[in-house]
Amino acid sequence: xxTPSDPLALELLDWYRPHARMLxxxxxxxxxxxxxxxxxxxxxxxETALPYFERFIARWPTLEDFARAEEDQVVLEWAGLxxxxxxxxxxxxxxxAVERGGIPHDPEQLRALPxxxxxxxxxxxxIAFGIAEPAVDGNVERVLSRVDGRQEDPKSPxxxxxxxxxxxxxxxxxxxxxxxxxxxxxxxxVCTPRNPNCAACPWAGSCVAEASGSPQDLxxxxxxxxxxxxxxxxxxxxxxxxxxxxxxxxxxxxGMWEPISAACEGDPATTLSAxxxxxxxxxxxxxxxxxxxxxxxxxxxxxxxxxxxxxxxxVPSALSDYEAVDWVDAAQPHVALSTLARKTxxxxxxxxxxxxxxxxxxxxxxx
Numbered sequence: 082x083x084t085p086s087d088p089l090a091l092e093l094l095d096w097y098r099p100h101a102r103m104l105x106x107x108x109x110x111x112x113x114x115x116x117x118x119x120x121x122x123x124x125x126x127x128e129t130a131l132p133y134f135e136r137f138i139a140r141w142p143t144l145e146d147f148a149r150a151e152e153d154q155v156v157l158e159w160a161g162l163x164x165x166x167x168x169x170x171x172x173x174x175x176x177x178a179v180e181r182g183g184i185p186h187d188p189e190q191l192r193a194l195p196x197x198x199x200x201x202x203x204x205x206x207x208i209a210f211g212i213a214e215p216a217v218d219g220n221v222e223r224v225l226s227r228v229d230g231r232q233e234d235p236k237s238p239x240x241x242x243x244x245x246x247x248x249x250x251x252x253x254x255x256x257x258x259x260x261x262x263x264x265x266x267x268x269x270x271v272c273t274p275r276n277p278n279c280a281a282c283p284w285a286g287s288c289v290a291e292a293s294g295s296p297q298d299l300x301x302x303x304x305x306x307x308x309x310x311x312x313x314x315x316x317x318x319x320x321x322x323x324x325x326x327x328x329x330x331x332x333x334x335x336g337m338w339e340p341i342s343a344a345c346e347g348d349p350a351t352t353l354s355a356x357x358x359x360x361x362x363x364x365x366x367x368x369x370x371x372x373x374x375x376x377x378x379x380x381x382x383x384x385x386x387x388x389x390x391x392x393x394x395x396v397p398s399a400l401s402d403y404e405a406v407d408w409v410d411a412a413q414p415h416v417a418l419s420t421l422a423r424k425t426x427x428x429x430x431x432x433x434x435x436x437x438x439x440x441x442x443x444x445x446x447x448x
Contacts, residue, residue: 086254096283097263112184112209113144148179170196208258215248216261220268226300230289315342318390327403339422363393372428
């Protein structure tokens with residue numbers, strides 16, 4: 082005899098079916114599509130990730146095709162989506178899955194793949210294979226904390242364990258993939274961090290937080306430490322529409338191209354001159370200040386002062402910090418420039434008309 086379904090689960094599914102966004106990995110939840118979408122949507126809005134997903138499956142239609150890709154090709158296609166370690170983990174996971182004969186069904190085996198944690202394993206297992214495994218992300222934490230009025234920090238060991246069990250109980254007797262996606266959808270579109278739309282929520286009549294009158298007060302999370310403040314400088318030296326750039330080594334924004342830059346605690350022009358000499362072997366003339374870029378990383382707040390480089394002596398080559406130094410024409414398609422690099426280059430556009438294409442390229446996605 083099967084366990085009766087939780088009434089809340091049935092109410093949520095009744096809401097989800099007419100309200101679910103039409104997404105390609107929902108209409109065709111093959112394991113490769115689900116793996117790709119889940120890695121892309123980590124810390125990124127679905128609307129931002131969607132065109133990247135479509136480009137990836139157009140270029141690499143199957144898991145096997147993708148597993149044969151070169152890392153630099155993947156990073157190029159990922160450019161602008163941010164959090165570039167996800168791209169490398171995605172490729173590693175695909176290769177590992179192909180070696181074992183395909184993406185595994187079992188959540189424990191899924192967690193053994195590079196870059197796959199409990200949430201992603203649960204999402205793939207439930208959506209692609211129908212396994213009754215919870216997928217508790219930030220949206221689900223918020224929804225379940227509010228409906229039950231939970232006071233514990235969802236990131237604490239006890240809080241996370243309790244939410245896992247609560248989510249698992251909701252899966253009894255219902256399609257696991259649909260229920261997990263319904264929870265995510267509710268958190269993303271209705272039960273939002275600020276100003277939740279309780280009037281549109283199918284659980285409003287059962288929600289402890291809504292009854293309190295202050296649903297936005299839950300969940301109770303440990304306050305984040307303030308971001309580390311970093312000051313840096315960058316130099317724009319352009320010739321015939323191309324800009325002298327360095328390619329970052331593995332790590333933060335690894336493999337991406339950027340104007341020559343350096344952390345700065347003293348005089349910007351002196352720091353920038355020293356950076357060019359140390360990193361490229363060039364002696365440069367630092368010109369006018371073009372402006373300032375503010376960029377927020379996960380735990381860092383960067384203020385980048387940008388200067389024009391008016392000339393240089395020597396032959397550019399990578400001496401330190403960069404894998405390579407070369408002239409980059411960012412107007413060409415699929416150039417691996419981060420959003421930060423595009424923001425930086427865009428400051429040169431008024432003084433250097435050959436860079437006018439940059440104004441349309443800049444966006445605000447996190448990197």
